[in-house]
Amino acid sequence: MTDGFLVVDKAGGMTSHDVVAVGRKALGTRKVGHAGTLDPMATGILVLGFGSGTRLLQYITDGDKSYVATIVLGTSTITDDKEGEVISSAHAADVADSEIERVLQSMIGTIAQRPSSVSAVKVDGERAYDRVRAGEKFELEPRQVTITQLDIAAIRHLDSTTEVDIEVTCSAGTFIRAIARDLGEQLHVGGHLSALRRTRVAGFTQADAVSFEDLKNQKFTPLKLADVARTTFTPRELTLDEVNELSYGRPLTENGHTSISAAMSPDNRLIALLKDSDGQAKPIAVFAAAN
Secondary structure (H helix, E strand, O other): OOOEEEEEEEOOOOOHHHHHHHHHHHHOOOOEEEEOOOOOOOEEEEEEEEHHHHHHHHHHHOOOEEEEEEEEEOEEEOOOEOOOOEEEEOOOOOOOHHHHHHHHHHOOEEEEEOOOOOOOOEEOOEEHHHHHHOOOOOOOOOEEEEEEEEEEEEEEEOOOOEEEEEEEEEOOOOOHHHHHHHHHHHOOOOEEEEEEEEEEEOOEEHHHEEEHHHHHOOOOOOEEHHHHHHHHOEEEEOOHHHHHHHHOOOOEEOOOOOOOEEEEOOOOOEEEEEEEEOOEEEEEEEOOOOO
16 A cells, blocks of 8 residues: 555654654655654554655644543643653642632633643744753743543542543644643642543544554554545545546536535545635645546
């Protein structure tokens, strides 16, 4: 298979780029990318696209995502997670459950969230984490994100800290580390993330994933480009004449909706992505060249 997708269950202690590098070797191609970076500490779903699959990654990255995570109240770090230098500590064993619930509940919906300063967000062309490592201190501008689920799975009061397990579903661009930081700030005890696992990216779940070891040992069956296109977009079944028209980049009659359609040939090939504009369904990406 020269075009498709592979869902990998990333282990902790490696970067998303590390997974891509192993994926290139396992898949036998340099043309491999991923949908949505995971921090080295984080585990879970990392979607790899290869061949023409890389052209769909931007749409998968834009999809919502789900996570499970553990917040530690009582300690703030420079990275807002357990891997960063501790910058403040406070006694947090007695924080009321009702206060934790109140603050987290207030984060559900469309909110302005300030990304972690140690992140891949670019500031004046440079990654924020590079500027922090160079000794610069600054705060990133808040950005609009949407959190549709923020459930508390467990609260544990320890000797000097409190741990909170949460389940989150959110839009692309949401920082789970920022949820931990903001919870700690609003409770005046500080907070950081001690564990993070991504359980879903758009339509991809843990059931689709292979382990990193299986990736290295090439024990996997990739997902087909056509199958992913059908589940990611609204499919449009084409006639042979329409396949020919699209192969030349020509528009078709309207899809009749505002979302992107995956134009599928009678033999189940992805021919193009279509979007309605000016009374026509116009190709925004063509995958099958004219004969």
